[in-house]
Amino acid sequence: MKTAIYPGSFDPITKGHVNIIERAAAVFDRVIVCVMVNANKCPMFSTRQRVEMIQMATDHLPNVTVDSSEGLLSTYAQQTQPCVIIKGIRSGNDFEAEYQMYWINHGLEGHVDTVFFPCEPGLMHVSSSVVKELGRYGAELSDYLPKSILPVFEQRIADIREGGNRK
Numbered sequence: 613m614k615t616a617i618y619p620g621s622f623d624p625i626t627k628g629h630v631n632i633i634e635r636a637a638a639v640f641d642r643v644i645v646c647v648m649v650n651a652n653k654c655p656m657f658s659t660r661q662r663v664e665m666i667q668m669a670t671d672h673l674p675n676v677t678v679d680s681s682e683g684l685l686s687t688y689a690q691q692t693q694p695c696v697i698i699k700g701i702r703s704g705n706d707f708e709a710e711y712q713m714y715w716i717n718h719g720l721e722g723h724v725d726t727v728f729f730p731c732e733p734g735l736m737h738v739s740s741s742v743v744k745e746l747g748r749y750g751a752e753l754s755d756y757l758p759k760s761i762l763p764v765f766e767q768r769i770a771d772i773r774e775g776g777n778r779k
């Protein structure tokens with residue numbers, strides 16, 4: 613069975629992420645979307661909330677499951693062998709960073725390979741950071757977020773504005 617792991621912060625999942633997941637789900641037998649810790653980011657949503665939003669946004673894809681881990685990606689991948697890691701690439705900057713991560717993950721445990729999916733041109737401007745920034749100002753987000761998570765995202769960002777409900 614060909615398994616792909618799609619790791620990320622997903623804070624929150626965007627239309628760009630869903631596009632990568634849909635394309636990976638068409639290529640691999642099984643795709644595991646894994647919410648992981650990015651030491652350089654402080655997430656707005658709890659891990660549980662991020663997992664729930666991914667589940668809602670990928671409900672139409674029967675070979676996609678959602679998981680979370682606080683460990684190293686290479687360890688997680690090692691425990692899921694045989695598998696590949698997948699990453700979406702929006703720009704040259706993304707490629708530089710992900711190529712470096714590829715060598716780190718490849719060299720750590722088990723020599724897991726990475727497959728890069730180029731972003732659809734129409735989604736290059738879509739990122740979780742932009743969504744959070746726009747969301748804080750109550751902007752229209754239907755071009756950025758999967759339809760299925762729009763109401764829950766708006767409710768959660770309103771909760772956060774009113775004093776933080778990150779459970």
Ligand code: PNS
Nearest residue numbers: 619620621622648649650683684685686
């Ligand atoms: O969506 P992001 O924030 O770009 O995803 C980055 C992520 C979570 C995939 C990356 O930070 C990661 O792999 N975290 C797990 C810990 C790890 O393995 N770090 C790499 C070695 S420094």
